[in-house]
Amino acid sequence: MNEHRRPLMDRTLPLLTGGYAWLPDRMRESSDRVVRTRLLGRPALAVRGPQAVRFFYDEAHVRRHGAIPGPVLDTLFGQGAVHTLDARAHRTRKELFLPLLAPARVAGLTEQVTAAWDDAVRTWGERERVVLFDEAGVVLTRGVCRWAGLPAGTGTQPLARDLVAMVDGFATPGPRHFRARRARHRQEARLARLVQDVRSGTVTAPADSVLDRVSRHRDTRDEPLDPRTAAVELLNVLRPTAAVSWFVAFAAHALHRWPAHRERLRAGDGAFATAFAHEVRRFYPFAPFLGGRTVRDLTWHGESVPAGGLLLLDVYGQNHDEELWGDPYAFRPQRFLDRPPGPDELIPQGGGDPRTGHRCPGEPITIGLLESLATRLARLDYQVPDQDLTIPLRRVPTRPRSGFAITGVRAP
Known part of the structure; x- marks a missing residue:
């Protein structure tokens, strides 16, 4: 029997155990960068490449409503989030976020985060050991809360722990997942009360701040978001x-x-800092793939998936595709000095147009923050003690096992 005529076995369990390598390993078995499979009981088609990105983000092919599994909504995105909407409802909700793309807004957030970083660094020299992953979460949370207009006195460390837990537990069963659910429930309830306080006048949100915009936003029926959705x-x-x-x-x-990359960052080479940020996002694993529900029967390179099935975009595989990057497993920021990445080539935060589609509108913010914080890291004097710096590809999302601990910190 022809291979693609065989009944498809459900591969949800192999995905959970295979992590980032699961889909790229399957792709290597295909000459056309397309894989038919079954996930969560549904037929699925996985695709890769710039043309596949455009195919995936065509709203005539894919919708997000009903595509994101409940466990991911209950941890990472939240029920009723913009990620779950399509067409006009999606575009209307996205208007809430698009002003954050303005260069002045990105610069404002970067200033708040780098100020919080500089304040934190002054205390690190007094400590025997600093775990950068943990400290970065607190610094980023403190900076974004100030920038978003949250009231002073918001408990930064508990909030940072919960925000990190939501990300850390979205793609795994077990204790990490349940920590993520509890974290989301706790913070949604707290922020829903804050939105209600803003609307009642008990709390004043800075004009046009994120808190102000969320509290005032109206959806397609010209009604304000319910407090939980606003949260x-x-x-x-x-x-x-x-x-x-x-x-x-x-x-x-x-x-x-x-x-060797440290010197160019220390020197304040802005173009190199941008290239370094792109290469970190390309080289290191974050999202393994993205998925959507097929609107109609679709065919890609001779393989098909019926309406109501799943279309998967192989994010990790594309960011390590030899045809796109030449030597994909070499860390080489210079590749982005030669030319900027095409919008459908480098896709660690999705592809397509962030203004009209589902590409993350916060991508410029991620790049701006990473440019600034990588430069500050390069200028920081510290030692790296013995620790487990392996990055396990079976863990999603992964990171250095130790969180990257440093000692003997001396601020510049």
């Missing part, structure tokens, strides 16, 4: 910013493994 979308600004702690730990890992 979900407020978390969808705070949580991705805290998630940059993964990239900070990866940047430290890269500077440790390839210290």
Whole structure:
């Protein structure tokens, strides 16, 4: 019997155990970079490449409503989040986030985070050991809360722990997942009360701040978001910013493994800082793939998936595709000095147009923060003690096992 005519076995369990390597391993068995499989009981088609990115983000092919599994909504995105909407409803909700793309806004957040970083660094020299992953989460949370207009006195460390837990537990069963659920429930309830206080006038949100915009936003029926959904979308600004702690730990890992890059960052080479940020996001694993529900029967390179099935975009595989990157497992920021990445080539935070589609609108924020914090890391004097710096590909999302600990910190 022809291979693609065989009944498809459900591969959800192999995915959970295989992690980042599961889909790329299957792709290597295909000459056309397309894989038919079954996940969560549904037929699925996995694709890769710039043309596949455009195919995946075509709203005539894929919808997000009903595509994101409940466990991911209950941890990472939140029920009713912008990620679950399509067409006009998606575009209307996304208007809440698009002003955050303005260069002045990105610069404002970067200033708040770097100020929080500089304050934190002054205390690190007094400590025997600093775990960069943990400290970055607190610094990023403190900075984004100030920038978003949250009231002073917001408990930064508990909030940072919860934001990091939401990301850390979205793709795994077991204790990490249940910690993520509890964290989301706790913060949604707290921020929903804050939104209600803003609307009642008990709390004043700075004009046009994120808190102000979320509290005032109206959806397609010209009604304000219910407080819980408003809290979900407020978390969808705070949580991705805290998630940059993964990239900070990866940047430290890269500077440790390839210290020659440190000098150009120290010198303030802005173009190199941008290239370094792109290469960290390309080289190190974060999202393994993205998925959507098929609107109609689809065919890609001779393989098909019926309406109501799943279309998967192989993010990790594309970011390590030899045809796109030449030597994909070499960490080489210079590749992005030669030319900027095409919008459908480098996709660690999705592809397509962030203004109209589902590409993460916070991508410029991630890049701006990573440029600044990687430069500060390069200028920081510290030692790297013996520790487990392996990055397990079976763990999603992964990071250096030790969180990247440093000692003997001396601020510049």
